[in-house]
Structure formats: C-alpha cells, structure tokens
Amino acid sequence: MNCKIAAVLLALSATIAPQLACAAPVSSAEIKFREQMGLADYQSVEYRDTKGALISFAQFEKKISGAGFSMNKRKDGEQAVAVLKLETPQSASPIPKSRLEPGMVFPDFKLAATDGSTVDSAALRGRYTLVSFYFADCAPCIKEVPMLNEFAGLNKEYATLAITFDSSDEARQFAQRTGFGWRTLADAQPLIEQAGVKAYPTLALLDPKGRVVATTSGLNVKTKGNAVDKWVAKAIAGRVQ
Structure with a gap:
C-alpha cells in the first residue's frame, strides 16, 4: 500500500473512532422523553446545564425535576437540532402579567x-x-x-x-x-x-x-x-x- 494512502487512512480512523465510541445508544427513557417533547424526528438533541455545558440525558433527567428548562429548535442545513438547557430561578425571565384580573368577566368567544x-x-x-x-x-x-x-x-x-x-x-x-x-x-x-x-x-x-x-x-x-x-x-x- 502506498505510504501516503496508508497515512491518510490512519488519520481518518483516528478521527472517526473516538466519535463512534462517544455515540452512546439512546435509552428507552430518552426515546419516550423525546417523543413527549415532539423531538422524535430530530437528528440531534443536545442537553446543557445552566452554564451551557453539554451534559448527558441521564444528567439532564436528574436535574429537571428541580429546575425548569428551555427548548430551542433550529435547522442546520438539512439537520433538525434541538437544544434543551436547564434554567435556575435566578436565570428565568420575569413573568409578564395577563389582563385577567380577579373579578373581571372572561372575554366573550x-x-x-x-x-x-x-x-x-x-x-x-x-x-x-x-x-x-x-x-x-x-x-x-x-x-x-x-x-x-x-x-x-x-x-x-x-x-x-x-x-x-x-x-x-x-x-x-x-x-x-x-x-x-x-x-x-x-x-x-x-x-x-x-x-x-x-x-x-x-x-x-x-x-x-x-x-x-x-x-x-x-x-x-x-x-x-x-x-x-x-x-x-x-x-x-x-x-x-
């Protein structure tokens, strides 16, 4: 085999192997969660902590019972990507009040x-x-x-x-x-x-x-x-x- 070709193949294998090793299978709990969130067809779903660092679904799942989270969807070319980020009470935006005040009649419809x-x-x-x-x-x-x-x-x-x-x-x-x-x-x-x-x-x-x-x-x-x-x-x- 040509030495240059061998070197290229070796470099490619070194790049691809770690990615394959990191691609953990999606658990049944995560599949169910994605379905509930309307993300079943999304090719990429990222989970992030309150500082924006990537975390696993297992880590995210442990935290969401005690914290809120935001969800942003976007398209990267042909790929649908969703980013779910944990929020703390301090980071949550102030909640705007509605016009529905106690005692008023609900609007006709x-x-x-x-x-x-x-x-x-x-x-x-x-x-x-x-x-x-x-x-x-x-x-x-x-x-x-x-x-x-x-x-x-x-x-x-x-x-x-x-x-x-x-x-x-x-x-x-x-x-x-x-x-x-x-x-x-x-x-x-x-x-x-x-x-x-x-x-x-x-x-x-x-x-x-x-x-x-x-x-x-x-x-x-x-x-x-x-x-x-x-x-x-x-x-x-x-x-x-």
Whole structure:
C-alpha cells in the first residue's frame, strides 16, 4: 500500500473512532422523553446545564425535576437540532402579567374545538372552570400535562378548557403525543390577545358566573401532591366575591 494512502487512512480512523465510541445508544427513557417533547424526528438533541455545558440525558433527567428548562429548535442545513438547557430561578425571565384580573368577566368567544364541537362563553357558566393557556413547543407546558390530566380526572365537578394559538393539527398532535385529555380551542390567538396572556403555561380559574377568580403561570411541578389541586383550593378559599 502506498505510504501516503496508508497515512491518510490512519488519520481518518483516528478521527472517526473516538466519535463512534462517544455515540452512546439512546435509552428507552430518552426515546419516550423525546417523543413527549415532539423531538422524535430530530437528528440531534443536545442537553446543557445552566452554564451551557453539554451534559448527558441521564444528567439532564436528574436535574429537571428541580429546575425548569428551555427548548430551542433550529435547522442546520438539512439537520433538525434541538437544544434543551436547564434554567435556575435566578436565570428565568420575569413573568409578564395577563389582563385577567380577579373579578373581571372572561372575554366573550365562540370557537371550534379540536374535537369538532363549538364552544362559547356560555360553556364557562354554571360551575368552576379551569382554563389552561399553552402551546406545543413550551417545555413547562408539557411538564404540566400529567398534573392537569390528574386534576380533571379527580375533580369532575370542575369544567376544564385548554386554549392555544397552535393550529388544530398541532394541538391534536400535542394531545396524542403527551396524552393531554382536555377539550382544546386551537387557532385562538385573538382570544389569547383579548385575555392579555403572554406567559406560558398560564392557568385561569373562573367562577360559575364566568368571572376570574385567580391566575397563575408556571406552577411548581415538583411540589408534593398535585400543585394544580392545591392552587385551585387556595384560590377559591381567598377569592374575591
């Protein structure tokens, strides 16, 4: 073999071998996590700590129960890349307030739900209603889904309604991917603007007359017990009559 060719092959093997050695197989837990986050088709998913350093999924998974995280998606040529970065309370941006103040009536609306039904303001009358504002690529919104499903399952006396600016197709895909079971109003940007919601996820609790009892953004999902249950009970106990 020509000495120059041999040298080139040796250099290539030295470059490629470490990369192959570092390409650890994706665990079943990570596959499930990627599916829930809508990243199943992404060729590259990076996990980073609060300082931006690369970490493994196992390290990331241990931290997310006690910290929030952001998710950014981009295209590098033909490759879809997602970067998930841990956040500390200090690094989180201030949460902008909505225009939904206690005592005010929720804005009037009449919109199609993703199940084919039509929902209007009258659906918010007669019992307490919990409204969730979310969007599909919102990492904290995805983390809240199990709590929201549990709340709805255990509190049948409450009505529940989800509102998103995502398209109907995106909302249905989100529900299928995460198991979110609430009736959902999609393509609802005008209603969201009327409500003045700018932070996600946001929850609004309405009384049987359709008036706002309280709102909150980003409940602590690591709280012992269901944080939604606790927040709703506290809001009703201290409600504005």
